[in-house]
Amino acid sequence: TQLLEQSPQFLSIQEGENLTVYCNSSSVFSSLQWYRQEPGEGPVLLVTVVTGGEVKKLKRLTFQFGDARKDSSLHITAAQPGDTGLYLCAVGGSQGNLIFGKGTKLSVKP
Amino acid sequence: NAGVTQTPKFQVLKTGQSMTLQCAQDMNHEYMSWYRQDPGMGLRLIHYSVGAGITDQGEVPNGYNVSRSTTEDFPLRLLSAAPSQTSVYFCASSHSRGENQPQHFGDGTRLSIL
Numbered sequence: 001t002q003l004l005e006q007s008p009q010f011l012s013i014q015e016g017e018n019l020t021v022y023c024n025s026s027s028v029f030s031s032l033q034w035y036r037q038e039p040g041e042g043p044v045l046l047v048t049v050v051t052g053g054e055v056k057k058l059k060r061l062t063f064q065f066g067d068a069r070k071d072s073s074l075h076i077t078a079a080q081p082g083d084t085g086l087y088l089c090a091v092g093g094s095q096g097n098l099i100f101g102k103g104t105k106l107s108v109k110p
Numbered sequence: 111n112a113g114v115t116q117t118p119k120f121q122v123l124k125t126g127q128s129m130t131l132q133c134a135q136d137m138n139h140e141y142m143s144w145y146r147q148d149p150g151m152g153l154r155l156i157h158y159s160v161g162a163g164i165t166d167q168g169e170v171p172n173g174y175n176v177s178r179s180t181t182e183d184f185p186l187r188l189l190s191a192a193p194s195q196t197s198v199y200f201c202a203s204s205h206s207r208g209e210n211q212p213q214h215f216g217d218g219t220r221l222s223i224l
Contacts, residue, residue, distance in 0.1 A: 042216050
């Protein structure tokens with residue numbers, strides 16, 4: 001059983017559209033991170049959320065941590081081709097590592 | 111501003127060959143780790159280190175060895191390559207082992223085993 005379930009798996013949209021991707025679990029977490037991975041590169045941290053109900057904004061990206069700290073969402077407003085990539089949510093593991101969801105692969109067409 | 115540097119970027123091996131994937135970081139980070147990324151499986155932890163001289167196994171350690179003789183370097187060795195080890199390998203580092211620590215990733219080594 002996957003600890004973090006991300007949906008949708010794939011998303012293909014036109015430039016200018018809005019979208020939301022989700023990261024869900026039945027477990028409670030003290031914090032959650034979102035990473036973006038572009039083709040041929042490693043994941044890059046976008047944001048860490050730590051408080052239930054917290055909302056963080058990064059330009060056109062809005063991240064929310066669920067009130068119960070079991071889930072999170074990422075909303076992108078007016079998507080651009082530069083937003084194309086694999087979006088990964090992750091939580092801390094017992095070995096100091098990150099446990100990742102399988103990701104949402106986003107393609108934004110001009 | 112190098113961050114985490116991985117070499118080589120691409121490698122093709124024959125079954126049974128051995129090789130070492132190199133990873134170096136210049137941020138004086140204590141915690142370093144290796145992941146493999148496979149389609150449908152996501153990123154999985156292979157080995158990790160909390161400091162020089164200290165290493166431990168992750169979720170999928172079989173067939174891999176690591177060592178940490180310096181803070182900067184954390185090489186991953188494939189002892190006898192198998193087709194099941196075809197994958198993209200990422201090295202990551204963070205300041206310490208804490209749960210909220212941001213992890214810095216290299217750009218990966220794409221490894222094919224024939």
